[in-house]
Ligand code: G3H
């Protein structure tokens with residue numbers, strides 16, 4: 001069933017695992033992620049960036065596609081449809097009105113007081129409809145769709161405390177050295193800050209840029225209060241690799257089902273592996 005992230009993430013914190021947010025890019029991604037979740041008996045968060053939402057037709061198309069698959073696949077595990085890196089109050093409202101059960105308002109690039117103001121407005125609208133809210137502080141490196149950073153700025157612990165207390169958000173993404181897209185070398189995550197922020201805020205923490213983070217860092221993050229880990233690039237790489245293999249092996253393939261079907265399998269395997277790594281398998 002469709003739910004917000006609130007109970008999902010509280011349970012994850014209490015039981016020491018993280019729920020994966022896997023980003024949707026098209027129908028096959030959505031199918032693969034839902035199939036993996038159902039087979040693994042894992043809760044799951046479907047992440048939709050504004051760019052991917054546009055690509056698929058719009059937020060309404062995304063919600064109806066997900067609802068259709070939940071019925072056709074007889075999905076029993078908890079599923080959240082979450083706006084990833086929402087850029088404004090209006091975009092968050094549009095997603096909520098279309099049926100999203102969760103939104104992220106990413107006003108991390110704005111001055112602190114503006115971030116608080118925008119996030120507060122989103123929380124008021126969202127909570128009245130039972131929708132959960134994630135906010136961000138600091139800067140996640142790299143690039144994802146419209147979200148481009150030229151550097152990494154670590155979140156400030158005191159600001160995190162104040163943002164959570166003044167806005168009432170359900171979970172917080174403090175940028176602590178993670179990067180969207182592949183890492184150049186090993187990530188250098190700020191675990192000391194993570195522990196401090198968790199202690200000061202008490203809310204479930206979110207780790208963006210989940211692609212390429214070693215298992216030991218994943219485990220450490222979970223032990224320090226991380227309850228949600230976002231993964232997109234790794235699924236995209238797995239899917240593109242499989243399409244290349246299929247097309248390279250046989251020049252006569254033209255039916256999209258013949259290459260997108262195998263790509264869907266590759267995504268499903270990758271997602272299932274992440275669910276086991278994050279410890280969310282059998283937790284639905
Ligand atoms: O918001 C989505 C994520 O932070 C995805 O990051 O593409 O590096 O896995 P990634």
Ligand code: ZN
Pocket residue numbers: 085140144180208209230
């Ligand atoms: Zn992100």
